Amino acid sequence: MFYRESGDFKTSYRADQQTFPLKLDRWVVWLFIAFAFLVVPFLINDYWEKSVLLPVLVWSMAALGLNILTGYCGQVSLGTGGFMAVGAYASYKLTTAMPELNLFIVIILSGGITAMVGVLFGLPSLRIKGFYLAVATLASQFFLVWLFNKVPWFYNYSASGQITAPERTILGVIVSGPNAPPWATYLFCLTLVVILAIVARNLTRGRIGRSWMAIRDMDIAAEIIGVPPLAAKLSAFAVSSFYVGVAGAMFFMIYLGAAEPTEAFGIDKSFLVLFMIIIGGLGSIVGSFIGATFLILLPVLLKNILVGGFGWPTDLVAHLILMIIGGLIMFFLIVEPHGLTQLWRITKEKLRLWPFPH
Amino acid sequence: MDAQRTFGEPILEVKNISLAFGGVKALTDISFDILKGEVRAIIGPNGAGKSSMLNVINGFYHPQQGEIWFDGQKRQNLKPFQIAKQGIARTFQNIALFKGMSTLDNLMTGRYIHMHSNIFSQALWWGKAEREELQHRQRVEEIIDFLEIQSIRKTPVGRLPYGLQKRVELGRALAAESKLLLLDEPMAGMNLEEKEDMCRFILDANDQFDTTIALIEHDMGVVMDLSDRVVVLDYGRKLADGSPDEVRNNQAVVDAYLGVSHA
Numbered sequence: 001m002f003y004r005e006s007g008d009f010k011t012s013y014r015a016d017q018q019t020f021p022l023k024l025d026r027w028v029v030w031l032f033i034a035f036a037f038l039v040v041p042f043l044i045n046d047y048w049e050k051s052v053l054l055p056v057l058v059w060s061m062a063a064l065g066l067n068i069l070t071g072y073c074g075q076v077s078l079g080t081g082g083f084m085a086v087g088a089y090a091s092y093k094l095t096t097a098m099p100e101l102n103l104f105i106v107i108i109l110s111g112g113i114t115a116m117v118g119v120l121f122g123l124p125s126l127r128i129k130g131f132y133l134a135v136a137t138l139a140s141q142f143f144l145v146w147l148f149n150k151v152p153w154f155y156n157y158s159a160s161g162q163i164t165a166p167e168r169t170i171l172g173v174i175v176s177g178p179n180a181p182p183w184a185t186y187l188f189c190l191t192l193v194v195i196l197a198i199v200a201r202n203l204t205r206g207r208i209g210r211s212w213m214a215i216r217d218m219d220i221a222a223e224i225i226g227v228p229p230l231a232a233k234l235s236a237f238a239v240s241s242f243y244v245g246v247a248g249a250m251f252f253m254i255y256l257g258a259a260e261p262t263e264a265f266g267i268d269k270s271f272l273v274l275f276m277i278i279i280g281g282l283g284s285i286v287g288s289f290i291g292a293t294f295l296i297l298l299p300v301l302l303k304n305i306l307v308g309g310f311g312w313p314t315d316l317v318a319h320l321i322l323m324i325i326g327g328l329i330m331f332f333l334i335v336e337p338h339g340l341t342q343l344w345r346i347t348k349e350k351l352r353l354w355p356f357p358h
Numbered sequence: 359m360d361a362q363r364t365f366g367e368p369i370l371e372v373k374n375i376s377l378a379f380g381g382v383k384a385l386t387d388i389s390f391d392i393l394k395g396e397v398r399a400i401i402g403p404n405g406a407g408k409s410s411m412l413n414v415i416n417g418f419y420h421p422q423q424g425e426i427w428f429d430g431q432k433r434q435n436l437k438p439f440q441i442a443k444q445g446i447a448r449t450f451q452n453i454a455l456f457k458g459m460s461t462l463d464n465l466m467t468g469r470y471i472h473m474h475s476n477i478f479s480q481a482l483w484w485g486k487a488e489r490e491e492l493q494h495r496q497r498v499e500e501i502i503d504f505l506e507i508q509s510i511r512k513t514p515v516g517r518l519p520y521g522l523q524k525r526v527e528l529g530r531a532l533a534a535e536s537k538l539l540l541l542d543e544p545m546a547g548m549n550l551e552e553k554e555d556m557c558r559f560i561l562d563a564n565d566q567f568d569t570t571i572a573l574i575e576h577d578m579g580v581v582m583d584l585s586d587r588v589v590v591l592d593y594g595r596k597l598a599d600g601s602p603d604e605v606r607n608n609q610a611v612v613d614a615y616l617g618v619s620h621a
């Protein structure tokens with residue numbers, strides 16, 4: 001069998017609407033997920049957990065969230081870091097107030113709280129667009145970080161001003177705090193990410209997702225066909241913020257273990273996530289994963305090769321990484337706004353006709 | 359068009375509409391009606407106020423004076439999406455498709471007002487959401503067949519040639535299954551063959567889907583062929599209103615179209 005779209009015919013609309021219409025794609029995805037759940041937990045160690053797997057999962061979640069808002073609904077946001085902070089502080093307040101509450105529920109509730117905050121900060125989007133909206137969301141970024149620094153209630157009046165993740169268990173296994181085994185934190189995050197990625201896919205392929213894309217592509221036409229701009233934009237802000245909030249809660253609770261808002265949730269994080277979706281592909285679920293994986297792994301890889309292998313100085317490599325990422329951003333913005341995903345799609349289209357392109 | 363066609367009561371009545379932008383009077387005291395089942399043409403020179411009239415009808419512009427009656431009721435101040443829900447769909451003079459979406463998704467978006475599954479059902483793609491999606495896909499496929507655009511079903515519409523984009527836009531409006539369909543210059547910029555196709559689609563849509571249609575068109579030949587009655591606008595005023603034959607023989611209309619100065 002050969003990898004291409006031609007010859008893979010569908011006989012029902014249901015089959016035609018599948019997430020991965022190609023049989024081979026479907027197999028690869030299932031194998032990949034099976035591998036991630038059944039094999040990786042046995043191989044994982046501290047290094048892989050902290051440097052690769054958890055960051056990839058956390059930032060994929062954040063990228064999914066921003067992609068819903070920016071890639072699907074066309075509303076640019078530079079507030080991702082701030083909304084991650086909302087998720088982190090919500091999970092902290094919830095789990096310290098109710099230690100018995102299951103961490104899974106804590107994290108989902110944190111997403112819910114972030115969704116509400118997101119709707120609030122999304123209200124200006126009804127009046128302002130594009131660049132001005134980006135500036136408004138930038139303001140929310142700074143406001144939120146300032147708020148979590150300023151109001152001691154948020155960090156339970158701790159002397160350091162930091163928040164620290166307490167130890168919590170799920171089904172008797174420790175998943176947060178310093179004693180959590182790598183396989184447990186990994187499986188916990190993986191489960192969240194897989195479930196919410198499927199949900200994101202479902203939302204974006206149906207009625208609501210089309211209303212987001214309609215607003216993105218031509219808001220006037222969307223309105224005359226019956227899409228209420230208010231509902232469409234605010235639902236995008238809500239869903240997007242939910243994901244970003246869950247990412248923030250995972251980031252703090254599972255990955256960092258302790259956080260201070262300026263450091264952990266600064267504007268650099270907002271840009272990082274934005275770069276991820278630009279490189280991975282705006283308006284693509286898979287693209288969110290590709291972008292996050294790429295931007296997390298690239299520095300790890302280059303550091304291992306250049307510092308570990310060739311003995312280059314660390315700061316030189318750090319700067320080099322920044323320059324490479326900058327170059328890539330420019331490349332994708334100018335040449336291929338739909339990112340790596342689109343390059344893949346083009347390849348597929350070429351393969352459909354291969355070997356006779358005309 | 360044969361003169362024997364008879365129509366029901368008005369689906370839409372425009373009463374004494376006046377609309378101004380600052381000092382510019384786009385519409386002055388316009389009244390006319392559109393009967394259920396008919397094809398109504400709105401014609402007039404460039405800048406006559408035809409597009410403005412459609413914008414008033416679907417709620418983009420709010421006239422300073424006058425009333426709109428839809429389906430027997432006086433219409434309150436509604437937003438465009440609420441008017442869509444009441445049953446008015448339209449196409450634009452400059453194509454306004456969702457460029458990043460496929461033909462299929464554009465048409466499915468046309469079904470938006472008929473779909474009701476909630477966000478949780480959609481998130482799980484379970485029960486109502488999936489059932490609804492398949493049901494409406496069926497309906498959309500009928501329109502795809504009707505417009506003969508099967509081969510571009512999955513193509514992002516931004517990549518289609520102009521004539522096909524116009525057709526997809528008609529498809530999106532048809533997918534809404536509205537009571538009244540407004541078409542703003544559906545044939546502008548098309549070649550003869552494309553125009554003939556479009557004429558056929560409009561007539562068939564009127565016939566098969568029982569859609570009442572109001573269209574703006576410049577090509578007088580097309581107007582005479584397609585429409586049951588014609589309103590003529592000029593400088594924001596109504597110049598004439600009647601059957602294509604009456605309008606064609608109206609001296610004021612002839613003058614306006616030939617550029618003779620107004621008496």
Ligand SMILES: Nc1ncnc2c1ncn2[C@@H]1O[C@H](COP(=O)(O)OP(=O)(O)O)[C@@H](O)[C@H]1O
Pocket residue numbers: 379382383384402403404405406407408409410411
């Ligand atoms: N949004 C607007 N702002 C200012 N003037 C407008 C606007 N829309 C239409 N007009 C004016 O109203 C008049 C009628 O325009 P329009 O309805 O587009 O004419 P037509 O569609 O018959 O060519 C023109 O003089 C135009 O400049």
Ligand SMILES: [Mg+2]
Pocket residue numbers: 408409410451
């Ligand atoms: Mg016009």
